[in-house]
Amino acid sequence: MKVEPYLFFNGRCDEAIAFYQEALGAEVTFLMRMNDAPDPPPPGAIPAGFEHKVMHANLRIGELALMVSDGNSDMQPSFKGFCLSLSVANPEEAAQRFAALQPGGKVTMPLGATFWSPAFGMLEDRFGVGWMVIAP
Numbered sequence: 001m002k003v004e005p006y007l008f009f010n011g012r013c014d015e016a017i018a019f020y021q022e023a024l025g026a027e028v029t030f031l032m033r034m035n036d037a038p039d040p041p042p043p044g045a046i047p048a049g050f051e052h053k054v055m056h057a058n059l060r061i062g063e064l065a066l067m068v069s070d071g072n073s074d075m076q077p078s079f080k081g082f083c084l085s086l087s088v089a090n091p092e093e094a095a096q097r098f099a100a101l102q103p104g105g106k107v108t109m110p111l112g113a114t115f116w117s118p119a120f121g122m123l124e125d126r127f128g129v130g131w132m133v134i135a136p
Contacts, residue, residue, distance in 0.1 A: 008073075009077055009127060010074055023100035024097065027059065033052050034051050083131060087136065090119075107123045108124060
């Protein structure tokens with residue numbers, strides 16, 4: 001059994017993919033656009049203008065398999081009740097990754113030493129996805 005996160009960016013998936021490639025070195029292992037599907041979507045299933053949006057993509061971030069999509073809504077996405085935890089090799093990498101995820105986002109706990117980690121911090125990136133960055 002395996003659980004994998006699947007995030008819906010409601011029209012901003014290409015932007016999110018580019019951001020995670022830059023900030024985290026994400027690798028796109030698969031990408032299919034709405035207009036690449038073998039069967040057309042039923043009428044009204046996707047908003048107008050979504051024909052070339054991301055239907056499904058797989059990203060590899062370190063050992064994480066992350067699935068992403070534009071979904072079928074142009075409403076603002078809401079990522080609440082969870083965080084993605086990013087474990088890195090050392091405090092220097094924690095600082096680098098934390099800073100890379102921060103532009104346009106919101107720090108909810110500044111990166112710093114805790115009793116469990118020499119570098120731990122929490123933030124929401126510009127898409128509203130929560131991240132916990134931690135060095136062992």
